[in-house]
Amino acid sequence: MRACEDWVIEAETKGIKLSEVILQDQIQELEQTEQGLFQRMSANLMVMRESVEAGLIGKRRSLSGLVGGDAAKVEDRRKKGTSLVGDQISGAIAKALAVAEVNACMGKIVAAPTAGSCGVLPAVLFTVEETCKVSEHDLILALFTAAGLGMILTERASVSGAEGGCQAEIGSAAAMAAAAAVELAGGSPRQAADAAAIAMKSMLGLVCDPVGGLVEIPCVKRNATGAAIALAAAEMALSGVKSAIPIDEVIDTMGQIGKQMPCALKETAQGGLAVTPTGRRIQADFL
Secondary structure, three states, X not given: OOOHHHHHHHHHHHOOOHHHHHHHHHHHHHOOOHHHHHHHHHHHHHHHHHHHHHHHHOOOOOOOOOOOOHHHHHHHHHHOOOOOOOHHHHHHHHHHHHHHHHHHOOOOOOOOOOHHHOOHHHHHHHHHHHHHXXXXXXXXXXXXXXXXXXXXXXXXXXXXXXXXXXXXXXXXXXXXXXXXXXXXXXXXHHHHHHHHHHHHHXXXXXXXXXXXXXXXXXXXXXXXXXXXXXXXXXXXXHOOOOOOOOHHHHHHHHHHHHHHOOHHHEOOOOOHHHHOHHHHHHHHHHX
16 A cells, blocks of 8 residues: 655655656556656646636526526625735635536536546645746646555545535545645655645545535535635745654544444435535525
8 A cells, every 4th residue: 555655755755846756657567658747647637727717707507597607706705905915825626626626517627536526636836836837748747646645545534425424525636735735845755644634534424425426516615615725734844844644644543533433424324414404495496
């Protein structure tokens, strides 16, 4: 079973980025060339960028009519300069909502790591891109960092809401995004791991309770909060704040919490917000 700590130690020993260690690991495991893997990841990045742009327009509506247009509202407020949380966080919120809305409206997205959590990683990546003026090459490398952490999350725990609750979807996405953000901002492999741990710890225990069984309420808005948490975790790690609990132990803990979580709170729409009076009414009215 992989451990993030092993990759961190290897990266630190060789004086290279975490993404470079992960890329070499995948070249050997998948028996593909570096160029081939880069091309595939570049294609993923392009889809992410297109889904952000499509969602920010705000014209899409889901079949239920429950989702669509919120990303454009946040983006409009940001452009007016009236954001309460500043341009970067406001922009990340808008981007995360945009991608999640595109998913709910049956548009093309990258599941990162799942469709329900697809807005977190692109929102964080493109926010850091705007802030730090990084290159396309660096963005693609950062995707390898996120993907590597995603593999560890899948092996040691789960990224499925049906298996581990929303902590396994939005929580994993936030951890992946936080690690990628730190690398993009010039942080060390250790800081990337700390950021992932801080982000994941902030999402432990989050239940999966989709109203009507759709990936719409509260899923879309959780993408936005996940992106904000990822950026907060990255900022702390880059400032030298460490995680007292190592990332691998945090991941293992998430997996254990998922096993202890009742089925009603794991994507069945039999608990949480799904069974509130309003949740039941929405299901009856729209589904």
